[in-house]
Amino acid sequence: MLMIRLAAFDIDGTLTINRSSSILCLEAVEALRKLERNGVIVVLVSSNALPVVVGLKKYIGLSGPAIGETGALIYYGGEEIVATTKYSAKQAYLDVLEKYKEYVYGSWQNMFRLHDYALRIRKQYLSRDNEIYSSIKEYVENKYPHIKVGYSGYAIHLTPKDTGKGKALKQIMEKHGIKQEETIGVGDSIMDWEFIKETKIKVAVANADPELRKKADIVTTKPSGYGVIEIIGKILANNKFTR
Numbered sequence: 001m002l003m004i005r006l007a008a009f010d011i012d013g014t015l016t017i018n019r020s021s022s023i024l025c026l027e028a029v030e031a032l033r034k035l036e037r038n039g040v041i042v043v044l045v046s047s048n049a050l051p052v053v054v055g056l057k058k059y060i061g062l063s064g065p066a067i068g069e070t071g072a073l074i075y076y077g078g079e080e081i082v083a084t085t086k087y088s089a090k091q092a093y094l095d096v097l098e099k100y101k102e103y104v105y106g107s108w109q110n111m112f113r114l115h116d117y118a119l120r121i122r123k124q125y126l127s128r129d130n131e132i133y134s135s136i137k138e139y140v141e142n143k144y145p146h147i148k149v150g151y152s153g154y155a156i157h158l159t160p161k162d163t164g165k166g167k168a169l170k171q172i173m174e175k176h177g178i179k180q181e182e183t184i185g186v187g188d189s190i191m192d193w194e195f196i197k198e199t200k201i202k203v204a205v206a207n208a209d210p211e212l213r214k215k216a217d218i219v220t221t222k223p224s225g226y227g228v229i230e231i232i233g234k235i236l237a238n239n240k241f242t243r
């Protein structure tokens with residue numbers, strides 16, 4: 001494995017204790033800190049609203065960039081926020097919210113979003129999540145050709161088609177002069193393939209979506225945050241990091 005200089009991690013389902021919780025795996029947080037202490041740029045890559053991702057990054061104590069809104073917004077630190085699209089999925093979101101209101105509701109985070117909007121599936125319909133997601137995806141992508149629809153396992157996301165987690169991560173790599181072969185990407189949902197495919201070492205956590213596990217170079221033996229600890233241990237050993 002080449003010297004890793006940038007490591008990108010999804011949040012929900014990847015840094016959490018499992019894929020149905022938003023509780024952070026604190027040992028994974030410690031591992032992220034150790035990675036950064038050893039000079040690796042640690043990037044959080046999430047579909048959450050940017051304030052959520054930046055808040056998490058700050059309180060974990062990471063200093064690298066943060067990606068929110070499924071790649072639509074990048075926070076570089078200080079007051080520097082960059083949008084990677086000028087479009088918004090708000091109109092499509094409001095349409096779906098009305099049409100599918102029996103099955104989904106709007107995430108509380110939507111009042112803090114500019115481009116990508118999130119729909120949560122009502123508890124009583126969670127067992128039919130993929131059916132509801134597929135129906136919304138077909139409806140939106142037919143009626144709004146500039147919008148794409150993804151499902152993270154936590155929420156259904158309506159995102160401008162001209163952006164994504166991968167586009168945002170490539171912008172960060174460029175800005176930091178990092179080559180693709182110096183990077184690693186870790187995720188849990190097939191939505192994460194967009195950024196993981198831009199990295200050299202493509203990692204799925206053990207409990208990731210089967211489609212992501214199939215595409216990944218490495219599937220950790222442990223799930224979610226415990227898989228992150230596992231892969232960070234490998235990076236540190238490979239880079240002969242000790243601090």
Ligand SMILES: O=C(O)COP(=O)(O)O
Pocket residue numbers: 010011012013045046047048118152153154155156189
């Ligand atoms: O907000 C979501 O849907 C899940 O967020 P994630 O991209 O960090 O997994």
Ligand SMILES: [Mg+2]
Pocket residue numbers: 010011012013014152187188189
């Ligand atoms: Mg996730």
